[in-house]
Amino acid sequence: PGDKELEPLKYAKVATDASVSRRKVEGCILGITSLLSHCLGKGENVALVLRDVGVLLIEGRRVQMKFYSDFLERITGKRIQEGATFKVPQLLDMVVSRMVPVASLTLTGRVIIFP
Numbered sequence: 001p002g003d004k005e006l007e008p009l010k011y012a013k014v015a016t017d018a019s020v021s022r023r024k025v026e027g028c029i030l031g032i033t034s035l036l037s038h039c040l041g042k043g044e045n046v047a048l049v050l051r052d053v054g055v056l057l058i059e060g061r062r063v064q065m066k067f068y069s070d071f072l073e074r075i076t077g078k079r080i081q082e083g084a085t086f087k088v089p090q091l092l093d094m095v096v097s098r099m100v101p102v103a104s105l106t107l108t109g110r111v112i113i114f115p
């Protein structure tokens with residue numbers, strides 16, 4: 001949206017950071033995107049859990065990103081407390097605890113989870 005440019009994934013950097021080969025990184029990314037595409041094509045609800053970031057929820061045409069509070073604290077440098085008020089109230093809906101079951105974040109309670 002807007003004037004933001006999409007940056008290609010830096011496979012070599014991911015491979016170096018994860019201490020695996022570039023080929024393994026490419027294969028894993030291809031496998032995840034292929035399976036994700038298949039599930040979405042069948043109309044399945046999907047949750048992609050990003051270990052240190054949060055959860056990307058896709059239900060029908062509804063797409064939401066829920067961030068872990070500790071991730072937001074790391075990138076903002078500010079403490080985020082449960083129930084805290086934000087300058088933008090919609091941000092409160094984007095924060096989730098790691099302890100919350102992923103299925104409870106969905107409207108239907110049914111979801112395929114990609115760990």
